Amino acid sequence: MLPHKSCEAFLAVVETGSFEQAAIRLHITASAVTLRVQSLEKQLGHTLILRERPCRVTAMGQTLLEHLQHQRLMEQNLLQQLKGKSEDSSFYKLNIATNADSLETWLLATIQPTLIQEKITINLMIDDQSQTHQLMETGVVNACISSEASNMKGCITHKLGAMRYLMVATPEFQRIWFKNGVTRESLRHAPAVIFNDKDQLHSDVIVKLFGLNIQSYPYHFIPSAAAFSEAISLGLGFGMVPEIQIQNELKQGKLINLIPSAETDVNLYWHHWKQQSEPLKILTHVLVQQAQNIMIQN
Template identity: 60%
Template sequence: MLDSKQCEAFLAVAEAGSFDAAGEQLYITPSAVSLRVQALEKYLGQILIIRGRPSVLTKAGQTLLQHLRHTRLMEQNLLQGLMGKTSDSEFYKIALASNADSLATWLLPSIQPTLFKEKIVLELKIDDQSHTHTLLETGQVNACISAEEQVMSGCLAQPLGKMRYKMLASADFAAYWFRQGVNRESLRKAPAVIFNHKDLMHSEMLLKCFGLPMQSYPYHFIPSTDAFVKAIQLGLGFGMAPEIQVQSLLSSGAFVEIMPEAQLDIPLYWHHWKRQSKQLDILTETIVQAAKKLLI
């Protein structure tokens, strides 16, 4: 049976990144943390952490971390189900993962009344819609918005709708860079705006429609939803933006759609554990119903 203090020390190092930080978190010395982790490694017969700055988990360490995070979430759900809340707060804490575009547009306004009424506080983690599923799988969150349709064991997935993306540019940008039309040569010269290295929508669309890999054109990485749209508005480049976020700019003519064939509808799903707290049940219902009204 796993020793709780040893697991607590391992979890602290894994999440804080060092034995010193873990010691501060647990109010013990770094050497005491190290001794507890060593004892756990001896018991399991596996090296869990490669010591360094920062410390790095081995494959066995990653497996244990996933198990302990799952256990922690299950315990939180149990306490909330039996006690109505955790013992040290009148609020219920729920960890969610969302793609940045949902968070920046429809998600928070939709759940605000429920958060107030049910006294819920959120621990939000942000990732690309194709990667949030991993955060649920590794036990870091209770639920997530994901583009992944496949359901994990022990979980449920409910369709939310589709988020539509369009290839957009400011009117001035389009007039300058695409005055001869949007073609292979003009796209090789015009700068693009891409959210981050995980965002493949733009690059895959240019590769599919014009055979252009990312190395063949200039681009900005701007990993902020508001700054991303602002960059397009300022004429720094063209990019794939969610229609729900830029509808007013499209209606006013400030933004123009430069590649209608690049329009892309991304289906989103709400994944959560089958057994969850009453508060997460209520939040789930709120999110599913709101998405049906706001998404395609």
């Protein structure tokens, strides 16, 4: 079996980034933390942590980290099921991964009454909808919103519905860059706005419709859902935005549907472990039911 104190020291170093901060968290000396981590490395026969600033895990350290995080999450779930909540708090805590667009548009308003009524706190982790599933696989979160439809072993999946994305821009931007229409040639010169390097939606649509890869045109990376939409509204570029987020702007003519054929529905799913705490069961029920009224059902 893995030694508990050594694993605790390893986790503390990885999560705080240094042996000194890990010592403060564990209320022991930095030398004691070092000895525990060295003992664990000797037992496993691998270097687990690169002594840098901040400290980083090796490949084998990452494997151990994922195992320990998953183990800790399962233990937390078990304690919540047995006790209802942790000993030092009247609130339940849930770790949830979500895509930024869901967080920006509908997620918090949907679960807000339940969080208050059931005394739930949430630790949200943000990633692209195609990536959040990996946080479930590594055991970092209790549940996630993902575009991945397939079940993981030990998990249950619920279809929430689809978010519709439109390729939009301001009327002024259209007049400057696409006065003769949106063509392959005009797209080579017009700046795009893309959420981040994991966001493939914009580039996939342009490749499909015009045969241009992302290296063929200028673009901004703006990794904030609110700032991303604002950048398009300010005329910095054109991009794929959830329809639900810009309904008013479209009605008022501040934004236009630049390429109607680029309209794309992205299906989203709610994944959670089969063994889930009572608060997560309640949250799951609310989320799945409310999503039927918010998202496109196809």
